[in-house]
Amino acid sequence: MGVRPSRVRRLRVRRAIGNVALAGVLLAVGMAYLAVQKTVTLVVEGRPEAVRTMSASVGELLDARGIVLGSGDLVVPPPATPLVDGMMVLVDRGFLGTSAAPPTVDVGVWVMEGMREPRSVLPALRVENGFSAGGPVGSPDVVTVRAVVMGKDHVVLTNATTVRELLSAMGIEPDRDDRVLPSPGAHLGVGSTVRYVRVERRVREVDVPIPHTTFTTYTDDLRPGAVRLLRAGVDGLMRERYRVKTVNGEIVSRTLLSRTVVREAVAAKRLVGRESTVHGTQVGEASWYSFAPGDGLTAAHPWLPFGTVVTVTNLANGKSVRVVINDRGPFGGRVIDLSDEAFARIAPLGQGVCQVRLTW
Secondary structure: OOOOOOOHHHHHHHHHOOOOHHHHHHHHHHHHHHOOOOOEEEOOEEEEEEEOOOOOOOHHHHHHHHHOOOOEEEOOOOOOOOOOOEEEEEEOOOOOOOOOOOOOOOOOOOOOEEEOOOOHHHHHOOOOOOOOOOOOOOOOOOOHHHHHEEEEEEEEEOOOOOOOHHHOOOOOOOOOOOOOEOOOHHHHHHOOEEEOOOOOEEEEEEEEOOOOEEEEEEEEOOOOOEEEEEEEEEEEEEEEEEEEEEEOOOEEEEEEEEEEEOOOEEEEEEEEEEOOOOOOEEEEEEEOOOOOOOOOOOOEOOOOOOEEEEEEEEOOOOOOEEEEEEEEEOHHHHHHHHHHHHHHHHHHHHOOEEEEEEEE
């Protein structure tokens, strides 16, 4: 037969159960408190302080610490940013004037140009967490970076962590031809220098005029020296295609890809009253070539009969040379091609071309 517990024993049991329940409640409350409590480093005017807080955002932390912000104060990260354990919060009094301010809400990566670095950043970089695990407490979110974009210097304040993020925030998306130093994946630090060089390769077309020539026929039907225009000359057109490379908008190289005659030149025709024994004349450009057939004073002409003796006069200096036509050409602008020996009689070979009058 069991022994019925006494009233004193029942009270002791109830008290022990109550103590266990209370301890469980206190433990749960303590665990919940530890779960929401955070340790952050608050740096005000370069003075770091380890703070344990239950604030949910940067703004709540500042309110709890009695820090009232003025219109020129800088807070990094912005007040609306959620607070997490190990975060560093920077407050710099009077950092901003009446110019642009950092975002007041957490908008991601941002860049501001022409602003100095907050005074609290550099001391914060040297702060080590002597209040918790012995490592750095978070890291600064804002750095000053020198960005050299297309040859122009920009000193910017940014919360970007990599070169790619910085360029993207500046509206720059490099392609495979552009040059970026350091590489887009490199991390930014205080005083980093980023260089962006825009390189473009394009094909461009240029229209080049082909000057027309003039064919003259002498006649006895007109008084000596009189001129009658039979057909007006029309300049032709040639299209040249180039591969052009530009660096920061400046052309650094140009390679000819092709030439295409878009419109043939139409030679002018005229009648001139005969003054002498001259049978024909023509005005235009003359050049020279070293592979002329035969030796001596020879030339190539598109249509004069072989063996025709032509007097070539340089209109710039009045020098003349007599040549014999023994080849065909040129085609596409010039009126005659002289042997190198003949051209040297009326102009330096290095000149390449000269304006001449042909008579025969």
